[in-house]
Amino acid sequence: MIEIICFIGIGGFFGAISRYWVSQQLGKLNVKLPIATFVVNIVGSFLLGLIIGSHLSERITVLFGTGFMGAFTTFSTFKLDIIKLLDKKEQKVAILYIVMTYILGICSAWIGLLIGNYFTQ
Structure with missing residues (x-):
């Protein structure tokens, strides 16, 4: 159990840093739409679908799926x-x-899931 918690924590550490970096980069754009949050949520939906669809080990899934994506x-x-x-x-x-967030987020997760399933068959 401690090992799984550590994997989640490590993933979360890098996920938070990555979100901050993306927010800093996209925050420079002058648009009305909160583009940084939108991008991380759409990309994250796709990647989580890909992770789950790939049927990875529990350790990798909690590291990247729960920790990083969370x-x-x-x-x-x-x-x-x-x-x-x-x-x-x-x-x-x-x-x-x-x-846009809900529709593209759901579609992105679904596409990620399909791609993950495709490459693990």
Whole structure:
């Protein structure tokens, strides 16, 4: 059990650093859409689907799936971004952000799952 917790912690450490780096890079763009959160959530959805679809060992799955992806993606920031957009009276951008995140996130996870399954057969 301790070993699994360590794998999750190590993955989470690198996932959080990676999210911070992506946020710093994409935060420089001047767009109304919270692009950094959007990108990490869509990429994270794809990668998690790929990890799960690949049927990797439990250690690798918790390292990358639970640890890294858990820290890399961010549901709470997504919700806060929506509140900030609504406070700025950016209702159309908020709705677009919500719809794009959910639809593309689900599609990305599904595509990742299909690709993972394909390469492990």
